[in-house]
Structure formats: structure tokens, C-alpha cells
Amino acid sequence: MKTMAIIIQKDAYDLILTGLAFAYLGTAIYDQVDILCVNWAVKLLSKDGIKTKLDHQDASLEKIKENVAKAGLPTDLYEIVKALKGTGKVHFYGCSLAAAIFEVDKKDLVPEADEIVGATWFLTEKAEQATIFMQY
Template sequence: MSEKKKMAIIVHSGTLDKLYPVFMLASAGGAMDVDAHLFFTFWGLDALKKGGLDSAKLPGVMRVGTGMMKGRIKDANVPTLPALLDMCNELGNIKIYACSTTMELMKVKEEELIPEVDDIVGAAAFLDIAMDADVQLFI
């Protein structure tokens, strides 16, 4: 078997269109024995607030089409974002980090975050994890 691979994703956006690829890539990677590390920063942090994944919308003017998009997602048997998060949790090799600076900036308290958050870290700590990752993405 090939040696353990690692992926690092900076999640910068909390909108539906960006969060889907994040969780799909993370769960696919996790299934392939790739350790996935997700760093939620700036607007990405909204996704880690309680109810955040459920209420994520399409960006900007496309926001009004969110319901239709969710309908299509459902029709295609694609899981909801909370269900994808559960899948990631079950796989067990996907780590979720909240950006400590963003928490200060956006006045978000630890108790407002979902329990799936593994750690609250700064940029340096995440870069230490991401530095030797095989896949590095900014979404």
C-alpha cells in the first residue's frame, strides 16, 4: 500500500456552492485513506456555527435560487451538507479547525460552534499541518 497521504483545505467561503466541493472532496479523500484537514476561516467560519451548514445560501444575487438548488441536490440523491459532515465524522480521518483570529474578528464564541470542530487554531498551526500535505486547496 502506498504511504499515507494528506490533504489541506482552507475553507474561506460559507456559501452553499463552495461548501459542497469542500465536503465532497474531504469525504472522497477520507474514504481513500487520505487524512483531510479543513481550516475554516473568515466567511467559512459561518459554516461551523450551529445551524450554519443548514442555512448556507448561494452567493450574492444567486441567493434567491438557493431553494431551487437544494431541490436539485435532493432530486439527485446528493446528501445535505449536515449529512456530508456526518459522513466525514464517521470516516474518522477528517479534521475540522476553526480559525482563532476569525473567531475574534466575527465575535464568535466557542460554544456557538458545532461539536464536530476538532480544534481552534491560528494560521501558523494550520500551515504547520498543511506544509507537507499532498493536496492543498483554497476554496
């Protein structure tokens, strides 16, 4: 089985968008795509964080979102997460240390999140076994 492993660590809209875009491309090539969200990016998997965090505070963010829409993609990160999960190939994990630091409890996860896991588990069970590994 060909797999892709991705770690997303940043919380800025455009940086998360890049990781999610590569995950989407990965669904066309790989049998499975596993994503670990660490540091601030763990908020991507929380019900509140996906709505409130993850935006640059400058005017260029709106321009980026306009161009994302022109490219035919949803501008809302959660809509992208749902679409990726809907492929049946993408699995989302939150890093347990990041979840503890940034106060993301298992009960706070969006339905598309698979689990909160240790980074070592992700590295040995997903990244080390992957055909390709990417980090954003």
C-alpha cells in the same frame, strides 16, 4: 501517511459544498483530511451559523439543493459535516482570527469541530505536510 489539507473561506452554500465534496472524495484516497474554515466559513463550525448563514439569497439556491438531492447527497451542510466526521478521517478546524472577527467562541462550536487554531499552525502542521492542498 497520505493527507489532504483544505481551506474553505467562502460562506456561500455552493462554494462550501464544493470543498466538502472534495473532502468526501479525499476520504477514499487519503488517510486524513484536515479542513480549516476561515473568514465567514468559520460559521460553518458554529451551532447557530450552520443553521442560519451560508445561503445565497437568490432563487437558484433551491434549484441547486434539488439537484444535490437528486445526486443522492444530503442538502443540509451540517448533515454533510456529520457524515464527514463520521468517517473518522476528517478533522475540522476554525481559524482563531476568523473566530474572533465573526464571533465564534469555542463553546459555540458544533460537536464535529475539532478546535479553533491559528492559521500559521494549520499551514505548518497540516497544509505544509499534506500530500495535496486545496482552497475554496
